[in-house]
Structures are given as C-alpha cells and as structure tokens.
Amino acid sequence: MSNAISVKNGAEFNGAVRVSDAGLKGMITLRGDLSSTKLAAAVQETTGLAIPSRREIVFKGETGIAWMSPDELLIFCAYEQAEMQVAALTETLTGSHFLAVNVSDARAQFSLHGAGVREVIAKGSPANLSPAVLNPHEIRRTRLGQVAVAFWLSADDRLELVCFRSVGAFVYDWLCIAAAKDSLPEVY
Amino acid sequence: MSTRLKNGGRMIDRTKPVDFMWNGRKLSGFKGDTLASALLANDQMLVGRSFKYHRPRGIMAAGPEEPNALVNLGSGDRFEPNQRTTTTELFQGLTAKSQNHWPSLEFDVGAVNKHLSRVFPAGFYYKTFMFPRFAWKHVFEPIVRQAAGLGNVPTDRDADRYEYFYHHVDILVIGGGIAGLAATLAAGRSGATVMLLEQTADFGGRAVVDGGEIDGKPVQEWVGDTVAALKELPNVTLRPRTMGAGVYDHGYATGYERVNDHVPGDGRPRHRLWRIRTKRIVTATGAIERPISFAGNDIPGVMLAGSVRDFMVNHGVSLGDRVVIATNNDDAYRTAIAVKTAGLQVPLVVDARETVTGELPEQARAMGIQIATGTAISSVKGGKRVTAVAITPQNGTGHVTDEIACDIVAMSGGWSPVVHLWSHCGGKLNWDAEQAMFRPDGLRPPFGADGQGFVLVAGTANGYLDMAKVLHDAVAAGKRAAEEAGFQPSDEAVPLVDTKAESPILPVWTMPQVQSAKLQMKTWLDFQNDVKVSDVRLAAREGYESVEHTKRYTTLGMATDQGKLSNINGLAILADSLNAEIPQVGTTTFRPPYHPISFGAIAGEARGDIFKVLRRSPIHDWIDQNGGFWEPVGDWRRPYCFQKPGESVKDAVHREINQTRNSVGLLDASTLGKIIVKGPDAGRFLDMLYTNMMSTLKVGRCRYGLMCTENGFLSDDGVVARLSEDTFVCHTTSGGSDRIHAWMEEWLQTEWWDWEVYTANVTEQFAQIAIVGPKARQVIEKMGLDGLDVSAEALPFMAFAEGKIADIPARAFRISFSGELSYEIAVPAARGQAFWEAALAAGAEFGISPYGTEALHVMRAEKGFIMIGDETDGTVIPQDLGLSWAISKKKDDFLGKRAQQRSHMTDPNRWRLVGLETVDPQVVLPDGAYAVDGTTRANGIKNMIGRVTSTYWSPTLKRSIAMGLVEHGPERMGDIIVFPTVTGEEIKTKIVDPVFYDKEGARQNV
Amino acid sequence: MLLLTCPCCGVDADETELAPGGEAHVTRFGAGASDDDFEGYLFHRKNPKGVHFERWRHAMGCGKWFHAARATDTLEVFGTYSAQVLAPPKDLIEKIKLKRPDWEGF
Secondary structure, X not given: OXXXXXXXXOOEEEOOOEEEEOOOOEEEEEEOOOOOHHHHHHHHHHHOOOOOOOOEEXXXXXXXXXXXXXXXXXXXXXXXXXXXXXXXXXXXXXXXXOEEEEOHHHEEEEXXXXXXXXXXXXXXXXXXXXXOOOOOOEOEEEEEOOEEEEEEEEEOOEEEEEEEHHHHHHHHHHHHHHOOOOOOOOOO | OOEEOOXXXXXXXXXXXXXXXXXXXXXXXXXXXXXXXXXXXXXOOEEEEOOOOOOEEEOOOOOOOOOOOEEEEOOHHHOEEEEEHHHOEOOOOEEEEEOOOOEOOOOEHHXXXXXXHHHOOOOHHHHHHHOOXXXXXXXXXXXXXXXXXXXXXXOOOOOOXXXXXXXXXXXXXXXXXXXXXXXXXXXXXXXXXXXXXXXXXXXXXXXXXXXXXXXXXXXXXXXXXXXXXXXXXXXXXXXXXXXXXXXXXXXXXXXXXXXXXXXXXXXOOOEEEEEEXXXXXXXXXXXXXXXXXXXXXXXXXXXXXXXXXXXXXXXXXXXXXXXXXXXXXXXXXXXXXXXXXXXXXXXXXXXXXXXXXXXHHHHHHHOOOOEXXXXXXXXXXXXXXXXXXXXXXXXXXOOOOEEEEOOEEEEEOOEEEOOHHHHHOXXXXXXXXXXXXXXXXXXXXXXXXXXXXXXXXXXXXXXXXXXXHHHHHHHHHHHHHHHHXXXXXXXXXXXXXXXXXXXXXXXXXXXXXXXXXXXXXXXXXXXXXXXXXXXXXXXXXXXXXXHHHHHHHHOOXXXXXXXXXXXXXXXXXXXXHHOOOHHHHOOOOOOOOOOOOOHHHHHOOOOHHHOOOXXXXXXXXXXXXXXXXXXXXXXXXXXXXXXXXOOOHHHHHHHHHHHHHHOOEEEEOOOOEEEEEEOOOHHHXXXXXEXXXXXXXXXXXXXXXXXXXXXXXXXXXXXXXXXXXXXXXXXXXXXXHHHHHHHHHHHHHHOOOOOOOEEEEOHHHEEEEEEEOOOHHHHXXXXXXXXXXXXXXXOXXXXXXXXXXXXXXXXXXXXXXXXXXXXXXXXXXXXXXXXXXXXXXXXXXXXXXXXXXXXXXXXXXXXXXXXXXXOOOOOOOHHHHOOHHHOOOOOOOXXXXXXXXXXXXXXXXXXXXXXXXXXXXXXXXXXXXXXXXXXXXXXXXXXXXXXXXXXXXXXXXXXEEEEEEEEOHHHHOOOEEEEEXXXXXXXXXXXXXXXXXXXXXXXXXX | OOEEEOOOOOOEEEHHHOEEEEEOOOOOOOOOOOHHHHHHHHHOOOOOOOEEEEEEEOOOOOOOEEXXXXXXXXXXXXXXXXXXXXXXXXXXXXXXXXXXXXXXXX
C-alpha cells in the first residue's frame, strides 16, 4: 500500500505546541446493540478489548475502542488491518443486526504535543477542556471552529484529534494558527 | 490650560517618558497614561469635532463612557478609526490623529453645519426620506455627505491576529473594583472556580480615586492586598484588560481581552474574545456619572466631575486652573476638594439644591470653597475652550445673575449604575426616585436553565453609592453566587469601612429648571450624535411617546457610546415633555456589547485560509497543480474545467466534452455522497425514502432514485446500489451527503426507531473517479484488472463489480451521467490520487483528459438529465420534471407521496420540463430567463409561462440547447415561445423533447 | 446561547453543537390521510409562550436526536429525554406541573 497517503502526508508544525499529521490509521465504525453479549464477544475477539462505557476511549497499543454514541463504536487498528477486522467482525456477528464498515480513509488524525494542548483546542471548541472535566479516558465529540471533530488526551500533554478527511487540511491549518507561539492564555 | 501637576498620579511612572505623535506633532507622556491623560497633560483639550454640526469637542470623561474623544489610531496595517482615547493605553510610538474635520482640527469648514442646525432637526433623516424626493438627492445628501462620517476607513489588511477562547467557570465576576474584588474573594474562598474580568489594566476602580479606608488600610493598599490574596487561590483567575462585553442565555458571557493593544506587534494575538459558560454571573460594573443639561455643556472644558479627579489622582493631570463645579449631589464635592488640595482654584460650586449640609460640602466650606445653593449654570461661554459660566437661579428661567471666569466646568448630575450586563439577557430595572437612578430589580433577574436568576449584581452597579454598603452587598453577592453554583459559601467577613454621610441628591434634568427655547437649542444630551434637549422636546411634540421610537427618531443614544451619558437625561426630558413619570417612559433596550469591540475579535481565527471550512477531495492537490479552475460546490471546491496554457475557460470546456464524447475523459466524482444503509429493514426504509421502489433491486445492480421532502418537493437524487441482501449504498448529490445522511438518521431515530436499520456516511472513505467515453473500457483494462471483469457481458449497464484495478481495491459502478460508456470507480481515498494517475497513464494513448463540472453539466443536459439545484429549486416535484416513471405506484406510502396528491401539486397548469431550442441555433438563452405569452397580468406585468433552468452551448450538437419549465410544456411540442431579455430583444425558442443527444441510449449501453 | 444536556451521550452541549428540530411529538400523516390531518401535520405548530416540547439533534456531537422540555419565555429547561417516545415521561410532566401550576398540560 505504498501509494496510500494520509491527508497531510506527515506534515508537522512547531509552535506553542507541536501539531503533526498522525498518518494513516485503521478505523472501523461498528454500530449495533452495545449491550448485547454477542457484540461484546465479537469486539473482544477482534480487538482484545472490552466495550468502553459512555464517552470512554480505551487503547492497548495500536488497538483501541471509542464510545461514539449509544449504538456506535469506533475501533482503531493498524491501517492495513482494517479490512481484515471488518471481515472478522462481520463473520462473527452474522445473524445479528449490526453494521461494521471501514472508515480509515474517511478520517484524518492529528497529534498535538505540548503543555498547552488543551488551550489550543479551547480556542475553537465549546467543550469544557479544563483538567477538572476532560480526563484522558474520555473522547469528546464536538466542533472545532466550524467542523465536527472528536478528540481525547492520550497523556497530559498529548491530544489526538480525529476529523473527516475532506476537512483534514483545513483542520491542520486551523490547528497551526491556533498553536502559534505566544498565543495561549495560560489559564489551565 | 490643562497640564501635568508637579506631584501625584498613582498610575504613571514619571521616570519612564513615552513619546507619541498627535496630528503629526511629537508629544510626550508617561508610562501608565491613557492617550486621553497624555493629551490633556499636553494641553490638548480639543480633540475632535462633533458628528453632525462639527462643533469643537473636548475630552469629557475618563473611561469607556467618553462620547467625544475618538481618534484615528495607528498607521498602515495597524490603523483603526474611532478609538477611544480614554480607554487607549499610551505606548511608545503611538500615532493618533483627530477625526471628523477638514482641513484641520482648529479650523474646520464643516463647522458651517452648526449654522444649518435648523435643517437637521430631530427626525431629519425620516423627514427628508419622505419628502420631497428630489430634495434628498440634490439638497440634503450633499450636505450630509459633507457632514457625516467618523474616522477614516482602514485601507490595509490588518496585521494582527485575533482569537476566541472558550472557558468554563462556576462563577464569573465582571468588574474589578472593590465590589468585584470582594465578591470574587467571597466566592473564591468557597472553592468554586471564579474568573474576574476587569476592563482596565488595574484593579480597584473608582474607590481608589475617591480614597478612604477599608479594614483600617488606605483603599489602594486594601486593593493590593486583596488582589494578592486572590492570586493565592488556585481556583481564581484574574483577567485585567478584559471587558465583560455581553451576557447571553444560560450563563453564557463574552469577555473582550485587549491582549497587546498597549504593546502592539509583540507577537501575541491583539484581541481575544472569551466565550465563557458559567453557572452564576456577578456584575460589579460600578456606575457612570451623568452630565447636566445646561446650555453650552458641550464646549471643550466641560467635563464630568468624577473624571476631573480621575485625571488628577490617576495621572497627575490638572485640567485647568479655575474649576467651576456644577452639581446636584455631594459626590462632586470630592472633586472640589481634590482640585483645591492640588493648589488650583475653585471659584464656585454651583449646587442646584437649596440646602447643602453633607459632610463633604462642609469639608469644602471649611477649605474656603464658595458654594452657591439653589443655583444653576445658565450657559457656558467659550468657543474651543470654556472661558466663563453665566449663573442663574435653578428655579428660574435663566436670567443671568453673575458671570464667573473659569476654564473647566466639572459637572455631576448624579450616578447611573452600569446595568447593561444585568439587562442584556432580560434583567429588569426599578426607578429609585430617592437616588434618581435605575437599579436592578433582584426579583426580576434574567433566568437561567435552572429557572433561577443567573445574574447577580454587586456594589455600586446595584445602586449602592456608600462604600460600606457596597462591600456588604458585594460579599453577600459572592457568597450567594457560590451557594447557587453548588458550593458551601465561605464565612468571609465584610470589610470594615467608615464612610461620610451624604445628603440626598436632587434630580436635576435641566439647568435652570425651565429653559428657554434658545437655551434648549444649545443644551446637549447626546454629545456624539449631536442630539439636544430641543430635539427630544420636538419629538415629544410630534407625538413620539415611546422611548424606543424617540431614540430612533432623534438618534439619541445611537452613537458608538450607545448613550452611556445621554440615555437617562434624554428619557427624563422625554418624561418631562410628556408629563409622565420616568419609570413609565422606561429605558431603551441594552444590547451587547457593552462597549464596541473589534471586528477582528468577532471574527477570531476565521480569516484568510481558514475563514470558511473548505472540503477537499483526495484529488484536490493534483487538480490544483494541473490547471483546475475552481468553483465552489457546497463546502467543496470542484474544477469547473482544466485550462491548458493560453486556453480560455470556454475552449477548455468544449475540448473536454469533445475528448470525452470521442475518446475518453476522467472526472473526479469523489464529492458525491455515499451512504451505507444496512439492516433487515433497509429495503423497507429506502422504499419510504425514495419515490421509487428500492427493495426489489437485485444484489449487484444499481437504480436511479429520487428523494422528496414531506412537502413533496424534490430534494435529492442519485444511484442506489445493492451490495448484499441487507446492505445498500446510496449515492447523493455533492452538496447533499451530510443533509441526506442526517435526513435518514432523523427518520430512523425519531419516527421509525423500531426498524432495524443502521446507516454510515462513507462519502469520504472513497475517491470516486469516473472514466467516461467510448474508450473507457480499454483504459480500465489497460490499468490492470484483478478479480473483476468490466466487459459488457460481465458488467452490464446499471451493474457494479468489485475487485482490483491498478492493484487498488475498487468497486466499479457502470452508471452514466454523460450518456457515454462510463464507469464510476470507488477506491480508498488514501489511494485516490494513485488511482487517478494510473488512469491518466493508461489513457494517455487515447488522449485522456480530466474534465470539470461544466463539461459534466453540458453532457448531462445534452442527455436531458436533470440536476438538483438547476431543474429544482425547492418548489419542483418530480412530476414536473417528467420523472413520473420514477414514482412507484405500487407503494402504499413514501415521503412526499401525500403532499404530491394535494390539489396544487396535481394542477395541470403546473410548469413542466421541456427541452428548448432557440430558433437561431447560435443564440444561447440566458440562465433563468422567463417566457411570456404576450398578455398582461392584472398588476400590469407581463404574463410569464415558463423559465429556463439549464442553458448551454453544446459542442457535440454545435448549437445551443436548454431545458426549462413551461406551462403545458409537454403538450406544446414544436410550439415557438418567446423569451424577452434584459436588453429588450426577444429570443424565439421551440419547445422540444429534453433529450437532445442519443435518445435511444445506445452509447452508454455498449 | 442555550445549553442542553444530551441524554444520549451525557454531554452538556452548547447550542452551537446542536441542530434544532422544531416541535416534538408531532404525529406523521402519510398517504391516505385526510386533507385536514395532513395540513395539521405539515403546517400547524403550537408555538406556545411557556412550556414547549422540542426536538434537538446533537449534530456536532454524538449525532443523536433527543427531546427537550423548555420554557420559551424564561428559557428554563425542565429536562431532556429520549427521542424514541411518543409523549414526555410522566415524571417530567409532574415536575413541570409543580413548577408551572397554570400550565395547560401536555
């Protein structure tokens, strides 16, 4: 898959925080009855992880699961693994009502690194990013400026942000401007 | 003259001189000055001309209420007009120019307008707009153009950047005076997160100027200690230079932070707009002093009494050597005492009250200051500067008893609490007759989501003028805010204060009480908009009873200061004119922002490349680098065409069409919406969504479908493919993918939630590339096939197949929007560009060329295919477009079916789709042109019988083609109808079948 | 600038994350409905000054629809609840009656 390229092809910006294109990630939308044991078993078998609770995101290495809505999960894996995992889920879940679809190419992911990551995002999102509210195990779906995004803290100084691929370049530009040097209000 | 005092000025640092330019002259101030205080220290009292009459105007106030002293600030890409000198911190190299005058501040031609004041009465604009019409254009407009206008318009792109910041706190306190500080401390010690906004660079507000002691310490020291204590609290944020700009529903407030206005270009954002969500807001916004309405009260040198001592105490600036005080209350005596203490003269205190016995007046008397009670200013003498005042009894009509030489008149008509932020979201006010002020009514607050009031008021803003009461109120407000935000309130004690007893204010709305018409004409209410007492009285005489109407009629309070000084006086005059009580007349509506904020702050990050979201297809960069001529399609950019060097847009479009029709072309169709619909009820669901039957579609096949709203109108169209027994992919228009996905989810979540269907919007998962033309199959075969067969037999028209093309996983749909042999191939978006380049390489021997949206449009029109947004406009039903074949008659119901049975929808007179051929094939009909039948409607306009929806030059047919909606059109084949154009000519056009090219569909079905 | 708690994901959602969907609990009338019923479904809404039941979608969030009971005059929010019901929950109606004794009821 040498000719597969992520939306900003690995671009990076150093400002008040570092902003980088996280590269191609495997992502699978799984919709179904999140309370069903069959679905839990299928997810466990495919990812080795349990279904997260409301707004929770869990990771083990490259594999992760995010709770997206009451009937939707986003499963993370290596980009090359996504089709196989969709196939595996589909096989295990056959007979029940579900939808598993590879959305790896429909997404862009950016990594923000630095002490001010919360404040960069707080310039564009009405979500409460204060340390007292947003903890590292929560995925927050909201807007950034004018576009829908989801983000979570993978560490205190590290934030991952996912958006649609078509707006990936726009979001990257937005992040670079918001992350300009000497621009953080330093309230957190 | 105004000058710097030898001593004093708590804000300035006399060891740090700051140079600045004023009207091209180099002047000097000190660090800590405002532009206003620095100008006054340089004897620049005259700073501008008034808006309407170009009267000389001076600095009147020391804060955001200043109506006159607006200047052009900065230069080049940091130039900004209408900047308030009183809120502009001085910095090295500042350049400012006075505005609204020509040719110079001192000598202004426009000042002739003041002699024309009889042509600018209240309601001037309304009157002249009404009648007579010619007079507006030839008489009034030239005069108004000469007179009107504030500062200059910036010409350069703004060099600075601006941003938003969303913040969440339990309690927001607005105003950093002693009330705000005390409330913040009381709230902060409860453990709640508290943010305090202060519009200036320093905390303490007026109390520091007025002096006294709190908890046995000088106010300044208490402020310092309290700020230090607040900084110790980790849950408290102090934000100086940040103005509480607006209060909105559900605990939402905006703060306007002027980050680096005092150090421009230091690399930080210039302004930051805080968007704060909070449980409780405490407004501790203080009060603004009111002017007094006497004749000549706009002459430079007439100032607010409190501001006179602000400049003295804060900046060590003396405004003049002889200061006459005009007042109706005790507070102004603080100014008299301060002036006298500084060694300057107070020839007289003109006090409208008959008896004056408060502690402050007594102190003044003891200092030898003469007080004239029951007295008024009849008029102020002077042109560009006050020279004297004429004195008269307050209860008289203005006969002059004495004239006193002076160069400053310090006036105080009492204090108005700053209730703006309380009122922005619906907080109500009561008139306090005793104190002559509107005060917040705590029982009628703005309500929050919990049904409780979410704004509390503290201190002077709440109508308390006595320092002890201010602090008591503030501590209580802080505790109550904490409790209502869910915290155990602290046991913070109220600081102890020993205050001076003040005697009551006497409401004085004009001096003297009864003014002659001549005095009214020279008595200003609104200094910035040049509204006088005579204007408000005229409005009342003309029947204006509502304060809101009077405001608009006279423009009282409509300038950039939003009537901070004028509104109360104006409505009191109106009440007096109407013989009504002030509370019956009421106030005008307070709207955010409290004080003007920059457009940059409102725009925030959204400028330049990120002004508006831009969606890019996976092929976007390639298109950009290869001659793509962009056009916006929804939030996307799509190439209109691909221009070769030296080629016109039109020629490029025609070349692309000819290449595609004759050989092979390539289209980036990635923007088309793609939505997966899956589940046991997916077929049933799509049958409800589309007008035609989708549940009967065979796996592996495609079907074109139409979607309507419940009004019956056509909303979207596209090809549906059945991927498996329970899975479909629905294609939507480029602009429609999000809308249609949301539409599907709306029905599934809110109406048919028991149906087992899941959807996923996979629009962006795939680059979708159409390879189109007689050579399309050869190109694809040459790209290398693995696991799929694209032959006519294996992959017939309206079928799809999956496999690998050019070693890239692909799903190839044999669908056609051009009428040619066509494959739309979906590949993973990340490999879209690789696929695109592989197709170009494989097609090189056939001269393959990418084509844009215009070629797409022309080719579909040649085939008579409709386009959502061209043939539809939200009022068109499928039946209008000859699409009845796509409306199932077997289905019991679908969205829009019932509406399409309504009488107007089945009316045979509805305009319906036909093809249009101009009689002269060289003439292309204008887009949107209307056809007429030669008759005239009752209202005198030509009767229209149809309109053009799509019109092009067809390079294929070498003639013009068009489609349109025409009354009885399908029944009138061959008729000639007439389209008049804007230039007056008439285009004769024949009604024809809308399919112009390859009616049998032979070309696509090969 | 409203703040509504999305009952689907639990987020206190800023109005800018939400898309409004008009009056809640409107009964759909489709093919075969009488002219009056269809007209009522398509065009007639209560538009009260006071208690109102509304549809909202957490568009810039979990994407789910939900219902909100809200006062259109004071903007008080009585509660938010599932979109998959035909009428407001009983306990919510009781709560509103307590707060607004003069309310005509659902």
